[in-house]
Amino acid sequence: MSSATRYDRQTRLSVIGQEGQRRIGESRVAVLGCGALGTVAADILARAGVGYLRLIDRDVVEWSNLQRQSLFLEADARSGRAKAEVAAERLQAANSTIELEPVVADVTVDTISGLLDGTDLVIDATDNFAIRFLLNDYSLLHRLPWVHGGCVGTTGQLMFFTGEGKPCFRCLVPQMPPAAAIATCDTAGVLGSATHTIASLQATEALKWLSGHREAVRHRVWSIDFWANRSREVEFPAALSESCPACGRGELSFLEGAEESTAGEPKVLCGRQAVQLPPPAGTPSPLALLAQRWEELGEVQAARFFVRLTLPDSLTLTVFRDGRTVVDGTDDIAKAKTLHARYVGG
Numbered sequence: 408m409s410s411a412t413r414y415d416r417q418t419r420l421s422v423i424g425q426e427g428q429r430r431i432g433e434s435r436v437a438v439l440g441c442g443a444l445g446t447v448a449a450d451i452l453a454r455a456g457v458g459y460l461r462l463i464d465r466d467v468v469e470w471s472n473l474q475r476q477s478l479f480l481e482a483d484a485r486s487g488r489a490k491a492e493v494a495a496e497r498l499q500a501a502n503s504t505i506e507l508e509p510v511v512a513d514v515t516v517d518t519i520s521g522l523l524d525g526t527d528l529v530i531d532a533t534d535n536f537a538i539r540f541l542l543n544d545y546s547l548l549h550r551l552p553w554v555h556g557g558c559v560g561t562t563g564q565l566m567f568f569t570g571e572g573k574p575c576f577r578c579l580v581p582q583m584p585p586a587a588a589i590a591t592c593d594t595a596g597v598l599g600s601a602t603h604t605i606a607s608l609q610a611t612e613a614l615k616w617l618s619g620h621r622e623a624v625r626h627r628v629w630s631i632d633f634w635a636n637r638s639r640e641v642e643f644p645a646a647l648s649e650s651c652p653a654c655g656r657g658e659l660s661f662l663e664g665a666e667e668s669t670a671g672e673p674k675v676l677c678g679r680q681a682v683q684l685p686p687p688a689g690t691p692s693p694l695a696l697l698a699q700r701w702e703e704l705g706e707v708q709a710a711r712f713f714v715r716l717t718l719p720d721s722l723t724l725t726v727f728r729d730g731r732t733v734v735d736g737t738d739d740i741a742k743a744k745t746l747h748a749r750y751v752g753g
């Protein structure tokens with residue numbers, strides 16, 4: 408099998424051709440989030456021949472993901488494997504000629520640099536405003552383009568940001584919305600066909616840019632209600648950028664850590680009975696050592712990116728390789744901290 412055969416239907420497109428395909432093959436893309444948008448966008452980009460994909464996600468596969476996250480199977484939810492790892496495995500089987508790097512980590516002000524370093528474009532598949540603001544600051548500082556996609560209920564929206572100045576995401580959303588005002592997939596539900604469509608549109612914009620056709624990229628915000636058959640395109644008024652704290656005044660407050668929401672602090676994971684605790688200061692315990700220490704305490708599962716202890720009362724502690732711990736079965740941060748101190752230690 409030659410790569411000429413593999414990409415034949417794509418290189419036949421006059422807008423891509425051999426030259427566009429060559430550029431796509433040399434591209435390095437970070438997919439931030441391997442959920443509904445990330446799995447679908449990554450699938451399209453991997454098959455299109457993007458040379459390097461970094462798949463970043465902090466979570467494990469759950470049953471409620473299977474309705475729309477089409478790279479995952481029941482067996483993945485049953486074993487609770489890391490999303491990034493499973494996604495990389497499936498995509499490598501679909502295209503063995505590209506490089507895939509799974510990263511199981513949380514995006515914070517401390518980690519974003521290491522996570523996005525050396526990439527040419529980012530797919531925003533985060534479903535998280537704090538991370539989007541952080542990504543927006545990072546993009547403006549490093550002139551890194553990104554494709555925003557968001558979906559909730561039966562609606563979705565899409566926007567491309569070049570990273571080269573105005574406009575930026577904060578022109579569109581100047582401040583962090585209050586938590587109560589944000590409808591998320593967990594509370595409002597989401598239509599699987601809507602997330603597939605938005606992810607597909609994100610991949611389309613990425614391919615335009617990466618193949619060298621920057622003039623073809625969409626510069627307006629596109630919002631679609633797939634159920635109500637409504638679609639709206641909005642131009643950014645220049646006045647928005649003038650007053651924008653980020654691209655207008657150059658205040659990158661999220662990246663500078665001035666905004667609490669992006670710090671690595673204990674947090675209740677939305678829509679789940681679970682608390683995430685940040686990596687402890689100092690060197691985290693090696694995972695193998697933890698697994699050994701837990702043997703007498705409950706059921707222990709050791710995987711490539713984490714070790715998990717299921718206690719007799721069915722609370723579980725999952726310690727990831729980046730040092731984070733997720734305590735499932737409670738939304739009480741104090742209780743999670745106590746369990747962490749007892750079973751994981753300082």
Ligand SMILES: [Zn+2]
Nearest residue numbers: 575578651654
């Ligand atoms: Zn702006």
